[in-house]
Amino acid sequence: MMTKRVREILSYYDSENVGVRTNLARFFNQGRLAGTGKLVILPVDQGFEHGPARSFAVNPPAYNPHYHFQLALEAGCSGYAAPLGFLEAGAAEFAGELPLILKLNNHDLLYDERDPISAVTGSVNDALRLGCSAVGFTIYPGSAERREMYEQLREIAEEAKQCGLAVVVWSYPRGSGISKEGETALDVVAYAAQIAAQLGANIVKVKLPSSHLELAEAKKVYEAQRIPLEPLAERVRHVVQSCFDGRRILIFSGGPKDTDAALLDEVKAIKAGGGFGSIIGRNSFQRPKAEAITLLNKIMDIYAG
Numbered sequence: 335m336m337t338k339r340v341r342e343i344l345s346y347y348d349s350e351n352v353g354v355r356t357n358l359a360r361f362f363n364q365g366r367l368a369g370t371g372k373l374v375i376l377p378v379d380q381g382f383e384h385g386p387a388r389s390f391a392v393n394p395p396a397y398n399p400h401y402h403f404q405l406a407l408e409a410g411c412s413g414y415a416a417p418l419g420f421l422e423a424g425a426a427e428f429a430g431e432l433p434l435i436l437k438l439n440n441h442d443l444l445y446d447e448r449d450p451i452s453a454v455t456g457s458v459n460d461a462l463r464l465g466c467s468a469v470g471f472t473i474y475p476g477s478a479e480r481r482e483m484y485e486q487l488r489e490i491a492e493e494a495k496q497c498g499l500a501v502v503v504w505s506y507p508r509g510s511g512i513s514k515e516g517e518t519a520l521d522v523v524a525y526a527a528q529i530a531a532q533l534g535a536n537i538v539k540v541k542l543p544s545s546h547l548e549l550a551e552a553k554k555v556y557e558a559q560r561i562p563l564e565p566l567a568e569r570v571r572h573v574v575q576s577c578f579d580g581r582r583i584l585i586f587s588g589g590p591k592d593t594d595a596a597l598l599d600e601v602k603a604i605k606a607g608g609g610f611g612s613i614i615g616r617n618s619f620q621r622p623k624a625e626a627i628t629l630l631n632k633i634m635d636i637y638a639g
Contacts, residue, residue, distance in 0.1 A: 351498060373611035375412050379437045379615075390620075401619070402414060408623070433468070436456050437471075438458075448509065449477040452472050452474075473533070491535070506541065525552075601633050612637075
């Protein structure tokens with residue numbers, strides 16, 4: 335049954351067609367968080383993005399694409415995101431069991447580049463063929479190649495929405511335009527969330543922001559308006575505000591593998607700051623499955639509580 339909260343969230347997307355809204359509802363009505371208006375999604379693009387050994391050697395069963403479908407289902411996740419190959423290897427076996435996101439562009443680390451741009455590695459037709467509910471796309475605000483990525487996203491988002499698919503955007507500041515510390519600076523992360531929303535993302539994914547301020551002109555405003563930098567929940571609240579004042583679904587990356595306690599503290603801050611949930615990859619599949627399910631259930635309990 336559709337809850338009042340899920341209906342409210344869908345109302346933020348009244349310009350979208352029925353297909354897009356239906357597919358957004360599928361994520362919100364799936365798994366242990368069904369009906370709460372919160373999401374916990376399993377993303378497994380790291381084999382492409384970071385390499386197989388760095389991603390899966392710590393937990394060898396994770397080399398198998400089916401493992402991730404099973405993990406998402408057994409933990410009660412809201413959905414599962416992966417590149418073309420992993421979805422092709424399991425979509426038929428697990429057809430109709432959970433909403434899927436096809437990651438349409440990916441980036442590898444075999445060539446060290448200062449200004450990254452991901453390669454388009456899948457299509458909207460692939461997403462439809464595999465029964466996906468959404469497509470995913472990464473942009474790197476701060477890269478010299480950002481304009482090409484924005485234009486690629488604009489075309490892909492138009493096609494996906496015409497076909498009734500939701501659009502999920504990974505907005506990760508990176509490149510020669512910003513420092514390494516600036517990649518997670520509060521002002522930069524908030525800007526990246528705004529850019530993704532302005533490009534038509536239905537769901538925006540960003541990293542958790544630090545208290546660092548990167549941009550000189552922005553820093554003046556933050557100081558003049560006394561925008562709080564601490565604690566983390568206040569930074570989350572500011573990024574949510576930058577994402578159309580909470581009228582776009584904003585979820586936060588789980589990042590590199592961390593302790594259970596540290597991760598749960600971050601989730602508490604995301605909830606307190608009004609975030610819509612988490613998209614947790616390495617902190618899930620780099621643990622033995624039983625441990626991962628226990629941790630994911632604790633995370634979901636926080637969001638549901």
